[in-house]
Amino acid sequence: MSDLFLRACRGEAVERRPVWMMRQAGRYLPEYRRVRERADFLTMCKTPELAAAVTVQPVDLVGVDAAILFADILLPLEAMGAELAFVEGEGPVFARPVRCAADVGALVRPDVDKTLGYVYAAIALLRRELAGRVPLIGFGGTPWTLAAYLIEGGTSKSHAHLLSWSWRDPDGLARLLDLLADVSLDYLRGQVEAGVQAIQLFDTWGGLLDRRRFRELAVPPVLKIVEGLGRQVPLIYYVRGGSHLLPDLAELPVDVLSVDWRLPLDEVRRVVGPRLVLQGNLDPTALLGEEASIVAATREVLDAGRGGGHVVNLGHGILPSTPPGSARLFVETVKSHG
Numbered sequence: 001m002s003d004l005f006l007r008a009c010r011g012e013a014v015e016r017r018p019v020w021m022m023r024q025a026g027r028y029l030p031e032y033r034r035v036r037e038r039a040d041f042l043t044m045c046k047t048p049e050l051a052a053a054v055t056v057q058p059v060d061l062v063g064v065d066a067a068i069l070f071a072d073i074l075l076p077l078e079a080m081g082a083e084l085a086f087v088e089g090e091g092p093v094f095a096r097p098v099r100c101a102a103d104v105g106a107l108v109r110p111d112v113d114k115t116l117g118y119v120y121a122a123i124a125l126l127r128r129e130l131a132g133r134v135p136l137i138g139f140g141g142t143p144w145t146l147a148a149y150l151i152e153g154g155t156s157k158s159h160a161h162l163l164s165w166s167w168r169d170p171d172g173l174a175r176l177l178d179l180l181a182d183v184s185l186d187y188l189r190g191q192v193e194a195g196v197q198a199i200q201l202f203d204t205w206g207g208l209l210d211r212r213r214f215r216e217l218a219v220p221p222v223l224k225i226v227e228g229l230g231r232q233v234p235l236i237y238y239v240r241g242g243s244h245l246l247p248d249l250a251e252l253p254v255d256v257l258s259v260d261w262r263l264p265l266d267e268v269r270r271v272v273g274p275r276l277v278l279q280g281n282l283d284p285t286a287l288l289g290e291e292a293s294i295v296a297a298t299r300e301v302l303d304a305g306r307g308g309g310h311v312v313n314l315g316h317g318i319l320p321s322t323p324p325g326s327a328r329l330f331v332e333t334v335k336s337h338g
């Protein structure tokens with residue numbers, strides 16, 4: 001039984017810092033690839049037994065202090081009527097990107113129990129299988145990041161469609177973001193009811209915005225979700241490329257702020273102050289180095305994170321080319337640190 005991760009998220013004093021990794025159930029593990037050979041990614045997400053099996057793998061094989069549900073931030077968009085495929089070597093693709101008010105009008109606010117019940121079934125199964133060994137984290141994307149994928153039709157370098165919409169018609173875009181907030185709130189409430197013990201919001205593309213536009217466009221729908229969820233479980237906000245946003249992120253009513261590797265945690269702490277627990281922030285490419293440099297880089301993160309609450313993680317998802325032994329070395333280095 002371990003609630004180390006949950007106590008650390010609430011800012012309580014802990015005997016050592018907990019550690020987990022974003023994308024910890026994934027292609028770097030041969031055991032994951034074996035399941036993946038038999039089923040495509042969406043089928044794995046929609047089959048509770050398969051989703052549960054790969055969620056538990058990094059707990060058993062790598063020794064992380066929390067499990068994160070195997071799913072994807074884009075699943076609720078499919079439930080809203082956006083046709084989604086995961087194309088080998090390309091990532092997610094929406095057949096009909098959302099580009100105008102009429103496209104928004106064609107989206108629905110789904111009955112999450114009917115359309116996303118497979119996620120809730122996986123959560124219930126996992127709580128039984130984990131039996132308190134480690135807590136289970138649920139998650140969703142922020143409306144801004146969900147909109148980025150929905151509008152671009154997939155992963156994008158320039159985000160030209162998203163950003164041009166944001167300048168041409170900010171009110172129209174705000175209506176889409178508000179709908180995404182409503183659906184996300186329904187979806188995440190369902191995850192809490194099904195049994196997740198913490199929730200992480202992924203804002204992979206928040207860093208595209210300057211501070212004023214981040215406050216105007218991205219923050220209001222996040223507040224709708226966070227305020228709607230209340231304080232039932234700890235909330236973690238992850239932002240990538242958001243160092244310039246720290247003064248605004250410091251004011252979000254969440255428990256944990258998860259940051260990428262670009263700024264050391266002591267510098268993050270200086271800007272955000274003492275209230276928030278920080279999560280992060282080893283550069284995922286550090287795990288592609290030699291053993292001695294992995295240990296040194298991990299200790300650097302531990303040292304920089306000393307001045308307040310700290311959940312150790314990577315600064316973004318673990319890379320598929322990471323040797324599993326290097327992921328284990330990272331986790332063991334954190335666990336053996338006094």
Ligand code: CP3
Binds near residue numbers: 041068071092
């Ligand atoms: O962290 C975990 O282990 C839980 C599972 C999880 C996945 N995706 C599984 C996944 C989580 C938390 C996510 C979140 C997610 N999904 C984000 C936010 C975090 C981030 O990476 O910034 C985003 C942007 C997505 C959308 C998404 N899903 C993309 C862009 C891709 C393609 C890129 C890639 O790595 O292939 C995916 C696919 C995906 N999601 C995979 C996994 C394990 C790879 C699927 C496969 O096995 O082929």
